[in-house]
Amino acid sequence: MKKFINTPADYVLEMLAGIYYAHPRQLTYVNDDLHCLVTAQAVKPGKVGLVTGGGSGHLPLFLGYVGDGLLDGCAVGDVFQSPSAEQILNVTKAVDQGAGVLYLFGNYSGDILNFDMAAELADFEDIQTAKVIGADDVGSAPLERQSKRRGVAGIFFMYKIAGAAAARGLPLHEVGRLANLAGAATKTLGVALSPCIIPEVGSPAFSVAEDEMEIGMGIHGEPGILTQSRDSADRIIDRILPMLLDELTFQPGDRAAVLLNGLGATPQDELYILYRRVHQLLAERRIPVFHVYCGEYATAMEMTGFSLSVCKLDDELAGYLAQPAHTPFFTQLPLAP
């Protein structure tokens, strides 16, 4: 296991301790539980609170999006495990400012169960909640069963757009509407060349043959839609980008935001080689590009691979995406229109 760790059982707590030590002005925790992460800045009175949560092993997802113009808190689970309902509730109570709290999380059964239970507990405390579930991974189920799709890197666009809407002071139903629009406008597909190792397990749960690749593999190593022999960067993009665009009907005036996300061990060099081809294909289809995000946004520890997300933006969504944001893991200046 080629990892820099101490004992596997301490992996998440020591990671969190390092994060709090490194960013004391930006992040803190509540209830004496390092897993209950919230912004160290006061949440503005009357602002809708935004809370996410999910398993560890995906940095900067999920907790890396807590900060100005983004989210207010994150319930942190163990590696690839949901946080508990109680942890979600504690984060909820810490960030609620009377305007309600929106839960944004990925479509995994453990997370759904615990967020739903937290919502019930919050209701007892007179905190209004709503939820929007990220399900952007087109590799995990066909369009006819899209409610079964997993949430992966594309949840970034939901965070970013909801975060800007909440920062602008919009009410809960409006922030929820925009998060839903962002979710519906975002499609993702991942390609993996190697697995990752859960520290407490110590060996890969699956393997990818030296000359093969997995199209549609999930960020926990869930099987994809296809195992095939390895292919060139351009041919991979030629194959997967149309699968995303086929589900997004671009109208005149719409623009694309592109997220080329490294899954862990893939260098930025390769992400840009892949983006080169994305750009060419979008130009051929006359789809204007609003902004390109290229780097690590949602990882699977040391997995070799990438995911490609496309978010279809009308002027309303583009306006929110363009707003500035700042966390210890992600900083964006205002984007030009």
Next chain:
Amino acid sequence: MKKFINTPADYVLEMLAGIYYAHPRQLTYVNDDLHCLVTAQAVKPGKVGLVTGGGSGHLPLFLGYVGDGLLDGCAVGDVFQSPSAEQILNVTKAVDQGAGVLYLFGNYSGDILNFDMAAELADFEDIQTAKVIGADDVGSAPLERQSKRRGVAGIFFMYKIAGAAAARGLPLHEVGRLANLAGAATKTLGVALSPCIIPEVGSPAFSVAEDEMEIGMGIHGEPGILTQSRDSADRIIDRILPMLLDELTFQPGDRAAVLLNGLGATPQDELYILYRRVHQLLAERRIPVFHVYCGEYATAMEMTGFSLSVCKLDDELAGYLAQPAHTPFFTQLPLAP
């Protein structure tokens, strides 16, 4: 070779094409040569130009630091190869605004040769140049022969401080003085668990045994000071941090900036586990931490490993480090004093 590429011979040009496609408002190139990268923003008249250069395979180093508050241009070499003197000259001419150009680059013989030749050619064109060479890697030679040391991730601090000084309008000799101070105040040591593969070679040039690690390995896989059996995150930091601090005499009032840099395949989770121990040891020595940078700043493609850099800051250097900066690869808001 688990890489997303087309033909290895096109690796660098296709990467650069992707970068220019993705960031057209921020980066461009001169002389019809993608390797001659310059800021797409006009360099302010009378501002000292800052130019770097070096081999590819280290993103975001070197070209990722071209932008507001940082550098003005970068001559991009092939993988692990120096750019040519002519490419450096072309970048120099493009960014010179009459106040001279400062060359900032790492201590590698090919780069030194070509930057020196470019300086002579620039002199013929009446462009004044000066150079400051990064040599922060304490693993590459002992203190008595520190002029032989390689430049690695710590060059970030030299870029950042010189960039802020040039943006403030300081003259060439002052920007050079501050870059020299930043270089002298920065020490780095890397630890690797796996090699990387040069695309045109196709196989690793060296190996690290499953149960071993290399302390002091360079970002091209140069041998380190020690091969030893793998150790826990805390014990690695306990061993290497004192080697950096022993060369930096902290005085009352000095503060440390820390850079925990992933070499390619090491997840951010582990960087924060490592930082946790760094923080504890600095607290024990009563060294205040000014700012922590944790992520990928200078990589070796898909190498598994990290480097730890410490920069000792007096109030002058801290003031420059705190200034905002913005490139496609790195954005910093002003830091609190």
